[in-house]
Amino acid sequence: MYLGIDLGTSEIKAMLVDGGNKAIASSAVKQTISRPYPMWSEQSPENWWQATCDALEQLRAAAPAAFAAVRAIGVSGQMHGAVLLDARHRVLRPAILWNDSRSFAECIELEALVPESRQITGNLAMPGFTAPKLLWLQKHEPAVFRSISKVLLPKDYLVYRLTGELVSDMSDAAGTLWLDVARRDWSERMLEATGLGREQMPALIEGRDVAGQLKDDLARQWGLSGNVLVAGGAGDNAAAAVGVGAVAPGSAVVSLGSSGVIFVSNDHFSPNPAQAMHAFCHALPQRWCQMSVTLAATTSLSWATRLTGHSSEAAFARLAEDTVIETAPIFLPYLNGERTPHNNAQASGMFFGLSSNTDAAAIAYSVMEGVAFSLADGYAALGTAGTRIRQAVFVGGGARSRFWGSLVASSCGFALQRPVDGDLGGAFGAARLARMAATGEAAEVVCSSLPGDELIVPSATLAARLKPRYERYKRLYLATNDRALQQPRAD
Template sequence: MSYIGIDLGTSEVKAVLTDDSSNVVASAGIALRVDRPHPHWSEQSPQDWWQATLDAVDAIRAAQPRAFARLRGIGLSGQMHGATLLDRGANVLRPAILWNDTRAYAECVELETLVPDSRAITGNLAMPGFTAPKLLWLSKYEPAVFASVQKVLLPKDYIAWRLTGEFVSEMSDASGTLWLDVGRRDWSDRMLEATGLTRENMPRLVEGSEPGAPLRDDLRREWGLHERVVVCGGAGDNAASAIGIGVAKTGDAFLSLGTSGVLFAATGRYAPNPAQAVHAFCHCVPGQWHQMSVILSAAASLQWLSRVLKTTVAELVEIAPAGEAATAPIFLPYLNGERTPHNAADAKGVFFGMTASHDAADLAYSVMEGVAFAMADGYAALQGAGTQLERASFIGGGSRSALWGRLCATALGFPLDLHEGSEVGAALGAGRLARLACSGEALDAVCVAPPVVERYEPSVPMRAMLDERLARYRRLYHALKDEFRASAI
């Protein structure tokens, strides 16, 4: 048997074909475009997601036709929080509003006023990137669209509907909507009512490793498949990455430096800390939860600098070690606001301490260090929820930089392990979930960590210097937060 894992990211759709031992035998990636029609807005076309998914599957099918013919299961992973809106005829009403769209900041305050115990129900602060505040915003500013909404789907669940014709979601992705009672693993009628919705507007829920619905017969025939193919529940992108890298049980963790930055810790219990903007979500396997600290601009900060300096990210990574670490500017990476621990949509990016002697290498170092400091803030918030980590896997595009690995390991205080094949983590995790749904194997037999190819240990010589700069970094945010707020008015 073979399985496909499809990861619907913000910048691309990535698909991998795996055999019955979860070895990758083919992969494909199709780029996506993000539209920003107004400041603080971020949108994509669901039809573009679907076309990219079809193109990725076609590429895999062409590359490995025999392995593809043995397909038995499909797993989906995807960017979280996006609001994909369908009317009664299942027509898409408007472009999807994405996870990094912050237009609904005021609606977060409104939602928590409407449901005073929302944090106890959802385990999370209301943040503008989450789905529920987006619907409150729509009810005010696009009332005709809101009145026509029949189904609200998360991005990967829209692809699941196109594949199966059924509306299905799962616990990890649903946790990021603010409509889920995360402790009970079920929709909250009170949270839905506060946004003018009911369970009828939601997809049904399954666990990520359970069957969701069968692949449509017309697609199965078009793809030349003769056996029934199951589309499993799947997972939000970070939970899928966790399964791909072997992070499923208490004590397992990963640090991801992608467009955003994530510190993900698996837990065997529901352990929220909303006061410090920790995300407490269901994991995508039964009986497990996870905590996340999230920053909005990790590798995105380095991409921004590359555009400003008219160079490439690869060149910045190459020259960054030449920066004068002790005297480089302090960088606050709040280019799109911030989540953990500040929950501040109005926070801004800052270079502090620049002089005429600083050059591109200093700025590149500063950006990488600032992201590491933001992740250290996130770990402090997880510690406030009772989580202590001894190590973590290191994934995402930023994991290709040894300097970034050492900076993060030193700032957080524990080693980071770089694994073989970590660049396909979310898609591989989705494929593993499909395998679990079809084979009935034990989680421990499927969710194993790939071999470690590099370990980044905390640097003792670097520690004292970074501790002093981290303390200054933290003071800068508190000194500037009122100015951030004033500049947003």
């Protein structure tokens, strides 16, 4: 058995996977986000650890024999977060998360300090990344900054608690703006610009490499015997790609979760920072990836569900299927700013075209369409780097809606394949990385594609109806999110 742990923003999930790549059992523990000030987003690393222990105890209770047979553990998690440790490896403050946008001014400063930063990292400096967060801390929390001995990413903190080792994998490290992504090594130039050195960074390994061995006391506590290895793991999107078998060059994943991601696997480094496309290392050696990211995907639907007083997101989403498209409002899903292609932390969401006839069904439709248009924007940014997608695996909570999938496929112009179980996520990929660490098997053997549920193909009729709305959507961003005219966000 192989154990995968996924440290998400809203929950921590654990999953047992057997040697035949079958998910045996899973558990999950919800997480909350602290937003003490506008644009802030934080969580407690200690809460992560306690939730992980709770999730593993649930899993052990649900499948005791399978749990006792665990031979390796893999961890995936939310990227970009800053976990700060002192010289005794104690946490100095709450972790600053990927969707925290307080450091937008420091992004400008960092690119001025290192004019070649985009060539080194392959990415624009964005508030979500880790390095600008440290510049912010240097200015606003200098005592904390001076006490930093190590900076870890969220899932790497769990690896530390499991093994005592301070390591990170290439896919997660690529999201810090401290990595020379082409060389797969820390950049002394980028570290120096943020007042840090290599000694404050974790050791770098590949996601399928062994990070360490599970601590003896934890093995005894959880009833595990023998040497239980812990793999390097991966950032959440790279782990999800490993989980669905998107490891060969050109294979793609569309993930419709809290954020919306288009992920494409490559055998070479292919950046396009001008349009806020991410170019990261994949979780496997000598493989890279491109990603477009919209920050509020199912988050937008959750928000609209609460706003309209509905208790079920699924039931609210189903209302959209009977809406007259042409009379629905246009929705900009920039509830938390936006990444690809705008890189605008202060971008604001909006409804345009409301009337006294607008009902909840029209609101549901508009939100789902707006997220689909945001993904189409991201795909256009990937296209400027020469990337073309014929078919992508469709995963995440939003993939449960075939109607939403049809909007995405028809807006982007490529087919979506829904796996039989499209909600396996990063935990399943982390378990596959654990298996490779333990057995030495090749990715081509372990990372098979998941059985397909159905293929959602673009509809020419729907695409024709969406086209004028998409053009209006793009014009509305330009008209309402001009940075020179914007007021500071107050959320």
